[in-house]
Amino acid sequence: MNKSLIEKPAGCSSSILSRCRAAMLIGVSAILGSSSSDAAMNVGQNLDGITYYSSGSVFANSFKACGAWLTSPVAGGAWDTGFGDKGPSTDAAFVMRTDGYPTVVPFTAGGVSQYVHTLAPVYENGTHRLYFTGKGTVKYSGPGVAATTRVLTGGTVTFDVTVTGTNDLAAYNATGPSLRKGPSSWYIDILVSNSTDPVRDIRIMRPGYNTSGRDTFDSDFKTKLGFYHTFRVMDWLRTNNSPYTKFANTNGKDGTGIGKDFYSQGTGRGVSVDHICDLANETAKNIWICVPHAFTNAGMNDMAASFASKIGVGRKVHVEYSNEVWNGMFQQATWVAANVSGANTPQKYGTKAAEVFTAFKTKFDAAGKGSQLNRTLAGQAANSWILDNSLITAGSLTDSIAIAPYFGKVFTSLPSPLPTMDQLATDTYTIMPSVRSWLDSHKTLALSKGKVLLCYEGGQHYVGTGGSENNEALTDLLVDFNRDWRMKNLYRYTYMGDVNSRGVQLFTAFTLSSQWGKWGSWGSMEWLKQPIGPNSYEAGKEWGIRDWKTNNP
The missing domain is CATH 3.20.20.80 (Glycosidases)
Structure with a gap:
């Protein structure tokens, strides 16, 4: 051929x-x-x-893949007012620590009191362990997890949260071309962060990694x-x-x-x-x-x-x-x-x-x-x-x-x-x-x-x-x-x-x-945990690369 x-x-x-x-x-x-x-x-x-x-x-810690900070009015309104983390062009009113966390929340930008929020991926059902350090107020929600507000009083605290109904990355979208689903999302808000002990070191440790180190692959x-x-x-x-x-x-x-x-x-x-x-x-x-x-x-x-x-x-x-x-x-x-x-x-x-x-x-x-x-x-x-x-x-x-x-x-x-x-x-x-x-x-x-x-x-x-x-x-x-x-x-x-x-x-x-x-x-694979092999549901391109190299060491 x-x-x-x-x-x-x-x-x-x-x-x-x-x-x-x-x-x-x-x-x-x-x-x-x-x-x-x-x-x-x-x-x-x-x-x-x-x-x-x-x-x-x-990563074992899915918060490491969260999006850049967005901002919204404390009084409610726009999903993103545009004052968040935009790299070198970040608004001067949004002051960040060297670890990227805001020094204080809420802060005033555009004449409006603002809080920060972001999205992080969810890849599997089961128990996720959430870590927060510092003083302030946070809110989180996700698949099968109702919006929950927590007041943080200092130190590091953990919350075990059971996720249900997250997207199956092997499944196809209900309409349109035969494309796989993407991950579900966590929604994480920092509503209040104390300037002397700000909210920081947020972690979302995935099932099987609840007690693993923050930086584990x-x-x-x-x-x-x-x-x-x-x-x-x-x-x-x-x-x-x-x-x-x-x-x-x-x-x-x-x-x-x-x-x-x-x-x-x-x-x-x-x-x-x-x-x-x-x-x-x-x-x-x-x-x-x-x-x-x-x-x-x-x-x-x-x-x-x-x-x-x-x-x-x-x-x-x-x-x-x-x-x-x-x-x-x-x-x-x-x-x-x-x-x-x-x-x-x-x-x-x-x-x-x-x-x-x-x-x-x-x-x-x-x-x-x-x-x-x-x-x-x-x-x-x-x-x-x-x-x-x-x-x-x-x-x-x-x-x-x-x-x-x-x-x-x-x-x-x-x-x-x-x-x-x-x-x-x-x-x-x-x-x-x-x-x-x-x-x-x-x-x-x-x-x-x-x-x-x-x-x-x-x-x-x-x-x-x-x-x-x-x-x-x-x-x-x-x-x-x-x-x-x-x-x-x-x-x-x-x-x-x-x-x-x-x-x-x-x-x-x-x-x-x-x-x-x-x-x-x-992608050689459509999702990272796709099985590798020659069958129709497996990652065939990845298998083809590996098969060639195995036979040509």
């Missing part, structure tokens, strides 16, 4: 943090079961951003990561369109360098370096990190020093400047074009990447971990000219180059009739010769420059754009194709072997787990 692979077109949207991806084509072998080289590539995974609507919990999540060589945390770090210029977080608002005690790991600051390094150290895995595009030199140095001091000995750290700076749909592309000197945008990107590489090499060398650093320059798979130019300004400091070889089909208009499953698997065959030449050109570039070739992302992408994404029948077809046996076989018999045969040393799939929908079916 003839197969083909393509990358996503620039301008497409995604339900994952409103991501946009780029159009790039890459081809696979026309013969099912293409052979791999003797030295099989390592396989990694991207991790989906942490939010209150994520498809699974990576979900055991199933760690087990799933155990298969992989490297995990990339571009989305964990909220890299795309980041508004931050510094790492130091001295006022709770302005920097990305939050601690594990910060109220949420699900805000625009991203996940704490401490958590990322803890996960790498506990699982004995390598990491791939991305540095926000507008960071000052101080921001780069501070971030580099933090990772250098906290990553364990022997753990490889791939460092990349921002993400897809060549993709004009991201703010980092326009920022680099406007703020960096150079002959063209790829060379400007190389200049900024070189600054990041210098900062990280200096800090890692000082920590005695210089050999653990891999400085990675990323480009567009369809156009090796981009990386060729980026290497002009960053080549001497670069260890590896990376591309994102997606495969699939992009429907820019609604086809009539809709294609069959077989047609979806075969109808891009005509572009394969030119696509293979693109892959070969990056292999040639890497060899000619003495660099290692990696994939920062990759996998399938079947999607509608230009309005066709709103057609429910097309969405149904494409998500069902992602569950189909043909997709499993594209991964295990064709795609993985084809990428491997072109000299790629590390393939980092995108992404481990996320909900599927009209913007794409990104």
Whole structure:
């Protein structure tokens, strides 16, 4: 059976943090079961951003995934008056501690007395243990849990709460395309917080973890990561369109360098370096990190020093400047074009990447971990000219180059009739010769420059754009194709072997787990606890990746 692979077109949207991806084509072998080289590539995974609507919990404490603070009038009214935690642009009236909790509630903003509130995900029924520290008044509610107000008199108190009727992530929505349900929600309000002993350290410990430490990772999540060589945390770090210029977080608002005690790991600051390094150290895995595009030199140095001091000995750290700076749909592309000197945008990107590489090499060398650093320059798979130019300004400091070889089909208009499953698997065959030449050109570039070739992302992408994404029948077809046996076989018999045969040393799939929908079916799993296997109800793409690697160690 003839197969083909393509990358996503620039301008497409995604339900994952409103991501946009780029159009790039890459081809696979026309013969099912293409052979791999003797030295099989390592396989990694991207991790989906942490939010209150994520498809699974990576923490035992689900409050770590709560949304950014919202504000509402004490007297009642609007759900969000807009004075809450908005990162660097947070209203001056909303004063935050370095752990992100408000210094006092209520506070006055816009001439109105305001309180703060947020949502946190609920993933299972059973007994959840809620922790609160400080003095004030809080209110909580959730699935099967009526709104409950508690007056806190100081110290740490706990409340055991039984959740019933939470969403089953394996179940489908009642109407519309055959999409899975998202998590249910906790609603947490801080109505009063004492300025001398403010409400803080809120925890919602999930069933089975009631007595676990605040920072414990979900055991199933760690087990799933155990298969992989490297995990990339571009989305964990909220890299795309980041508004931050510094790492130091001295006022709770302005920097990305939050601690594990910060109220949420699900805000625009991203996940704490401490958590990322803890996960790498506990699982004995390598990491791939991305540095926000507008960071000052101080921001780069501070971030580099933090990772250098906290990553364990022997753990490889791939460092990349921002993400897809060549993709004009991201703010980092326009920022680099406007703020960096150079002959063209790829060379400007190389200049900024070189600054990041210098900062990280200096800090890692000082920590005695210089050999653990891999400085990675990323480009567009369809156009090796981009990386060729980026290497002009960053080549001497670069260890590896990376591309994102997606495969699939992009429907820019609604086809009539809709294609069959077989047609979806075969109808891009005509572009394969030119696509293979693109892959070969990056292999040639890497060899000619003495660099290692990696994939920062990759996998399938079947999607509608230009309005066709709103057609429910097309969405149904494409998500069902992602569950189909043909997709499993594209991964295990064709795609993985084809990428491997072109000299790629590390393939980092995108992404481990996320909900599927009209913007794409990104996740290898539809929810984090989905069983992995070849059956229709199991995570077939994840199984296909694992099956290939198991047979190509």
